Amino acid sequence: MADYYYSDYDENFNRQSDGDVQQDKDLAAIYNSLQNIILTTQGERRMLPTFASNIKGLLFEPIDEVSARLIAEGLLDAIKVWETRIEVTGFDIEPRYDENLYRCSLKYTIQNSDEVEALDFILTR
Amino acid sequence: MAEFTPEYLSIDFLSLIEKFKTELGNSDIFRDYDFEGSNIAILMELNAYVSELNTFFINKIAKNNFLETADVYEAANRLARQVGYEPKGTRSARGTVTITASGSAGDTLTVKPWRQLNSGRVDEDGNEILFATTAPVNVIATGELQDISVPIRQGELITLTGYTGDDLIDNELILPTEYGYDDDLSDELPSLQVTVGNDIWTRLSDFYLDVLTPDSDDVYMFIYDRYRRNKIVFNSGRNVPAETDTISVITLNSLGTNGSIGADVGETWIIESDNLIEVTPSAGTAPYYLDNESITISLSAATIGAAAAETISEIRFNSQSALRAQFRNVNSNAYNSYLSARSDVVKANAYGEQDLVPSGAGDPEEYNIVHISVIPETYGSNTIQTSASTFTTDWGQTGSILVPTQYSSSWNDALLLYLRPRKMLCAYEIMEIPDLVYFSFEIGIRKKRIYEFIDIQQDVLAKLIYYFRNDNQAFSSEIDFNDITEYLIDTTEVSPTDNFTNIKGIRNLNIRDINVSKTVYEYNANPDNPNLFPKWTIAPWTNRDNMLRPIQLGLNQFPYLSSDTVSIIEES
Numbered sequence: 001m002a003d004y005y006y007s008d009y010d011e012n013f014n015r016q017s018d019g020d021v022q023q024d025k026d027l028a029a030i031y032n033s034l035q036n037i038i039l040t041t042q043g044e045r046r047m048l049p050t051f052a053s054n055i056k057g058l059l060f061e062p063i064d065e066v067s068a069r070l071i072a073e074g075l076l077d078a079i080k081v082w083e084t085r086i087e088v089t090g091f092d093i094e095p096r097y098d099e100n101l102y103r104c105s106l107k108y109t110i111q112n113s114d115e116v117e118a119l120d121f122i123l124t125r
Numbered sequence: 126m127a128e129f130t131p132e133y134l135s136i137d138f139l140s141l142i143e144k145f146k147t148e149l150g151n152s153d154i155f156r157d158y159d160f161e162g163s164n165i166a167i168l169m170e171l172n173a174y175v176s177e178l179n180t181f182f183i184n185k186i187a188k189n190n191f192l193e194t195a196d197v198y199e200a201a202n203r204l205a206r207q208v209g210y211e212p213k214g215t216r217s218a219r220g221t222v223t224i225t226a227s228g229s230a231g232d233t234l235t236v237k238p239w240r241q242l243n244s245g246r247v248d249e250d251g252n253e254i255l256f257a258t259t260a261p262v263n264v265i266a267t268g269e270l271q272d273i274s275v276p277i278r279q280g281e282l283i284t285l286t287g288y289t290g291d292d293l294i295d296n297e298l299i300l301p302t303e304y305g306y307d308d309d310l311s312d313e314l315p316s317l318q319v320t321v322g323n324d325i326w327t328r329l330s331d332f333y334l335d336v337l338t339p340d341s342d343d344v345y346m347f348i349y350d351r352y353r354r355n356k357i358v359f360n361s362g363r364n365v366p367a368e369t370d371t372i373s374v375i376t377l378n379s380l381g382t383n384g385s386i387g388a389d390v391g392e393t394w395i396i397e398s399d400n401l402i403e404v405t406p407s408a409g410t411a412p413y414y415l416d417n418e419s420i421t422i423s424l425s426a427a428t429i430g431a432a433a434a435e436t437i438s439e440i441r442f443n444s445q446s447a448l449r450a451q452f453r454n455v456n457s458n459a460y461n462s463y464l465s466a467r468s469d470v471v472k473a474n475a476y477g478e479q480d481l482v483p484s485g486a487g488d489p490e491e492y493n494i495v496h497i498s499v500i501p502e503t504y505g506s507n508t509i510q511t512s513a514s515t516f517t518t519d520w521g522q523t524g525s526i527l528v529p530t531q532y533s534s535s536w537n538d539a540l541l542l543y544l545r546p547r548k549m550l551c552a553y554e555i556m557e558i559p560d561l562v563y564f565s566f567e568i569g570i571r572k573k574r575i576y577e578f579i580d581i582q583q584d585v586l587a588k589l590i591y592y593f594r595n596d597n598q599a600f601s602s603e604i605d606f607n608d609i610t611e612y613l614i615d616t617t618e619v620s621p622t623d624n625f626t627n628i629k630g631i632r633n634l635n636i637r638d639i640n641v642s643k644t645v646y647e648y649n650a651n652p653d654n655p656n657l658f659p660k661w662t663i664a665p666w667t668n669r670d671n672m673l674r675p676i677q678l679g680l681n682q683f684p685y686l687s688s689d690t691v692s693i694i695e696e697s
Binding site: 008 | 156157164165
């Protein structure tokens with residue numbers, strides 16, 4: 001029996017020592033999935049146009065609290081639909097007016113685990 | 126055991142995804158195939174998408190390798206030509222107008238070809254419905270106003286000039302694509318004229334055909350190609366215009382099916398070309414033209430034969446028929462369809478020994494003889510001559526009927542000449558006079574309250590006339606009063622020009638009596654016995670009056686309606 005729940009391949013196609021494509025397991029696999037959900041815009045995915053969120057347009061709106069709230073709602077909705085392995089426990093979004101970006105922090109727990117994980121990322125145009 | 130049968134339609138995007146998932150489900154390596162955000166899901170979808178596209182195009186190519194499954198016009202056109210069939214483009218409506226004019230007795234009146242006539246009507250898109258003469262018609266003037274029957278084609282005359290032999294590419298001249306050229310192939314009523322230098326060249330349906338009269342290699346084909354373009358094709362095996370030869374084309378811009386019109390009811394036709402009728406005096410003086418103001422034109426019967434360019438399914442059907450016949454008239458259907466393709470023939474029936482003596486014993490006198498009866502577009506001295514007769518019904522109505530007497534020798538020869546390229550060497554063809562069997566009906570109608578009986582009466586008669594129109598009937602048919610009754614009361618059965626709207630006002634319709642212009646012979650239970658036609662198709666009932674049994678016509682018999690004698694009465 002394998003010692004992991006989730007497994008995906010490495011997006012950079014890095015190789016393992018045996019020459020096969022490297023596996024991303026559990027937390028790394030979920031990280032891959034979250035990254036794809038956050039970085040994909042609705043309509044981009046062939047045959048699955050509703051996949052992900054439509055926050056890309058909001059990044060071109062003036063940076064303010066309203067836009068930040070809409071981005072947060074869009075992201076959380078997408079994660080809820082497309083990544084069912086995690087439960088979001090907290091999400092912070094901070095507009096950085098001078099740098100033209102949003103600093104985000106996602107906190108979540110994984111099914112079958114009580115450990116809280118965090119993903120920090122920046123959204124910018 | 127590998128499955129080699131390609132199941133193209135089952136290799137679509139979703140079924141491929143399912144196959145990938147099943148495959149990955151058997152392994153622990155990549156478990157995230159069920160999560161749409163995972164990298165492995167994206168890779169699966171990319172694979173499935175590319176595979177589906179490939180499958181779609183492989184399937185498309187496979188289908189379009191065969192005429193039976195082709196769904197791209199270009200492929201269907203090319204495949205049909207591989208089996209020797211030339212797909213057809215737009216064909217114009219044809220008809221015969223009556224031109225009334227006069228000249229001094231003994232002078233020759235010539236209705237000139239390629240003259241434009243305007244019917245005064247417009248189609249549903251607002252286009253004027255124009256017609257043109259395309260072949261000359263000569264008559265001797267009687268000194269009084271006289272009617273001249275002139276065949277016409279629908280279409281706007283177009284003259285394309287300025288080409289030379291240098292413009293030919295691979296012996297082909299592609300015509301401008303903005304026109305709907307009339308692609309009908311007819312020797313008597315051509316749809317285009319190609320002049321090379323000062324000579325008019327002859328159109329062929331196939332370069333391997335001989336031009337019988339005059340014997341010449343100045344020939345071309347008019348082809349509707351795979352890109353739906355019309356082009357004039359010359360053949361280096363015959364003659365090709367020299368580089369310096371001028372080429373001019375007179376043709377018709379057809380409205381296709383939109384250009385079909387019914388008989389006119391007092392419309393005024395306009396002659397749009399100068400010099401429609403040339404007069405050649407019998408005294409030998411110089412010819413001159415009649416003033417167009419002195420000429421009147423009318424159309425007594427609806428135009429026929431209009432068609433849009435052949436669709437893929439029509440090409441499929443027609444080319445397969447042509448291939449089966451191997452360009453020979455091998456059976457009755459081949460004869461009938463080949464003869465009916467002529468614009469001056471409405472219906473034809475070919476029959477032989479097996480039809481005449483079906484017992485199997487045979488009749489040595491009938492070996493290899495093909496009997497052919499045809500119904501011409503118009504009767505007359507140029508086709509089938511007729512004499513007039515009368516027909517009186519049991520209910521006292523009298524009407525005139527036509528009795529065909531003989532083929533004109535020129536038309537008889539023209540038909541046999543037309544059949545010659547497709548003749549089986551062993552076949553001996555004989556033209557048989559069509560035997561016209563006139564029917565008349567006594568019809569009782571109960572109407573709905575809000576309808577006027579006179580309106581219903583008119584529509585029932587119009588629908589009956591349409592039912593018995595030559596192109597809706599066939600030789601050797603069975604006339605059944607039940608069929609006719611059902612047809613008359615079926616409101617979905619309409620003609621292209623008349624919806625017979627007052628048919629809806631019929632509460633009951635009964636055919637009370639049928640009269641036939643010929644003796645109807647009694648039913649004969651043994652079909653091997655010599656048959657006399659027309660005959661009842663069933664034995665009489667013993668316990669009731671059965672005047673309305675179906676009637677079977679003979680092989681050269683064709684049903685006509687004696688419309689003057691039809692009695693339609695209101696019953697209460």
